[in-house]
Amino acid sequence: MRRTFIVGCPRSGTTIVQAMLARHPEVATLPETAFFEHLYGELHWRWRDHGVPHRRRRAVEMGFARRHGRHVLQQLQGRLGGGDVAVPLRLAGCIERFVGLLDDYAAAGGHSMWIEKTPNHLLYIPEIERHVPDARFVHVIRDGLDVVASIADANLHYDDNHGFGGGAKLWAQRWNRATNLHGRQVGKPNHHFVFLDDFVADTPREWRRLCEALALDPGAPLAEACARPIADLADEPWKRHAIQGNLRAPQSKAHTLFGPGLLDWLSQRLVSIEPLRQRCREADNDDAPASPGGFSPPRAKASVRAAPRTTGPV
Template sequence: MALSPPSPGQFFLVGCPRSGTTLLQSLLASHSQVISFPESHFFVKTLPRLAWGRSWKPWILWLRRSTTAMAPKRMAAFLGKVNRPDLAATLPPAPWSQNQYAHLINAVLADLMGQQHKQIWLEKTPDHLHAIPQIQRLLPEAKFIHILRNGSDVVASLYEVRLKHPELWRKEKADRDRAVDRWIQDISLSYRYRHHPRHHLVRYEQLVRDTPGTIAPLCDFMGIPYEEQMLENYRHSSQQVVLAQETWKANVTQAIAPTQSLKFNALFSASEQAQIRERLQGLAIDDSDPLFHNLRT
């Protein structure tokens, strides 16, 4: 396919699942200069492993071939999600190296961006939080937006979504300890980047309490002007980034408002709540920073 020029803005929205990533994505996607898409998972599990190199051990060669074969499949599946399956026929033949794969991702997203006359593409896959070093190496111009949410609310939401959708979350069963571990791990990763100039951290509770005051500095970070229409059009934008089968994201169309820990209180007994909150204290952060204040509650 004909490659587009480098994208003026490459942004990845990351964070622990059930932290408000879809709401923030929908708000940003409603900006006149931003295009966004359903989750791609481009750099999760399908990053080509050709760089593993020169071992001829059979199991390593099999793994390299397996993960490399997934790259074009992942790209073709993504093009179907964005209603451009025609572009799949123009993809170069596999195998792809990691650099080729990253270049192709940027080319495809920049092409989609250019067709809509946008200035920025925004990719939102929460698990890309765990692939930041690889993304930074392969796309050095990329910037990252992290969203952080109160631990008890995230644990309750992770637990509930796995109860309601076990067929889609079969690899992560409804287990409150596992949910706590996931939140601690992901917040710890975001914490490392709190002072990095190419990373911007957003607190979910601030986003829903003062949406304009939270979005405006984020727009500055992205190099675009704040637009009031974002507060009205995010419901429409959510239809472009949420797939029909992702029913657990349906509440993104609701009015933005502060939430209380009703789900946490409803799902867990008093003793379970106490155990969860005790484990949340294991997160090693300095909560004197307003972004991290009361995050472990």
């Protein structure tokens, strides 16, 4: 079983990349689990939010899972048919159970790969690699100004949005932090980078690169739309246009939402993605010519698969 994590700063395009991959016949996926985020905690400190101290968690240092992380695993186990088996107490056991549940879920549907997409798992890559050494990562990167504006727009339009508050200053700092974390993984063979603007501008080429990085057949017939539930629109209505897996150019909201003063401040504070893009291109060393025409991969009829009843490892 091939195991893949999609990561990135929130509102960078991770959902549309997940939904496009979910149309591939070899891929199984599911809604965000935030599993490692809940298992290890320290989200605000890992983002390096201003004034947030590092709290030592002796239980975690000794290898014990946080209570909330175990609760999240218990819920996931119930959704994926793992039964009422007791959740392990230790981190390693919880992660083994998590991987086993997703392995069984994918295998029961006849898939050779599962994809878990939680943007904040970018902050937990060392822990994931330690416990899932064969994991692959897809990093989705979008221009910082567009990310901050998209977050501000979601915060304005949706109540109970679970984490888009904090303002432009906080999210500019977080986006810079995400760019730094992406950069640490450049050149590693199990890490692939998708720049959203490149994906939109030349989808055939970027789709081929993505599939080849994940050892997927880029010419396999795709479903007309993503038929698997990858988001709960009651809780995440801002994902409505992304979950079908049909790529379209995102609209920048920055000049509509932000005045000249804030735009100027952001232009000075947000790091450019161009050095990171150049490093990725050099590491990738892909000089293949771009494919002509629009994105028109082979099509297969969409099908809806019910979540199988499986049993995860004890």
